[in-house]
Amino acid sequence: MEKRHALATLRPLSEEARELARRNAQTIERFLGHHRLSDDWYDVVVFRYLLTVQNWLDRPELHRYAFSTIAWRAMSSAVSNERRKQQRRIRTVSLDAPVPGTDGLTLGDTLTEDNLYYVPYRTEVA
Template identity: 45%
Template structure:
C-alpha cells in the first residue's frame, strides 16, 4: 500500500462526506465492522488522497476508486494473515513426556524404528561387499533410475548393467544376513 500522509482540511471534509462508502463496503462483503474497519479505512483514506490529488482520477466515480483501494487493503490483510510465518505450527517439547506421548499415540513406532535400524545395519553390511562402482550403480537404481539411464550415466551398455545386478544378487545370496540384535558373519 502507498504511504498515507496527514489529510488536508479539504481531504478531511471530503472523507467525512463520503464515509458511508466504508460502511457500505463492510456490509457488502459481510465483514464485521469491529474487526475490519481499521483494515479498510486506510485504503479509503488513501483513495481520498489519490482522488483529490489526481485530476485524471476525477473522471471516475469516487466510490469506484474508494472500493478498489479498500478491496486492495483487504487483500493485503488476508495475505498478511495467511503468510507462512503466521501459520507456522508450533509445539512445546519436553523430552520424556513427548516421547512417552508419541509411544502411546503410535504404539508400533518403537518396533518400526527397531526394524528400520536393523534394515539399515543390514544395508551397510551388504554395501561393504560392493566396489565403489557397484555402490554407485545400486544407488542410482535405488534413486529410481532405469537400467538405460544407469548405463548412460556409468558409460556402460544396458546389458552390462543387467549382468552387474545379476552378479550382485548371486553374491549377496551367499552372504549371511545379520540376525536381529546380532553381528554379521561372512
C-alpha cells in the same frame, strides 16, 4: 507511456481532504456490510480509504471515475492483501486437538518414538 505513481504514504489530511472523507464516510460501512466483514476489518479498510482520499485529490485523472468506485476498489485490494498476509502466517497446532473424523484421536496420540526424527547426541564426560 503511462505515468507510474509511487506508493502513497498517509499524511495529515487537508481541510479539503477531511471534507471529502467526511462526505463519503458511509462508503466504508457499505463496503464492510456488502462483504459481511466484521468491525475487526475496519482498520484494514479505513487507512486505505484515507489514502484514496489523498490520491483522489492529488491525481485529477482519477476524477473520470466516481470517488466511491476508486475507494471500493482500493478497500477490496486492502482486504485481499490482508487475507494473503494472514495465510502466510505460521499457525500453531495443539497436539491435544482432535484430528477431524477420527473419533477423538489427537495428533499427540499418533506420535511414537519410532516415528520421531531426531539426531542422537552423545554427551562426553571429560
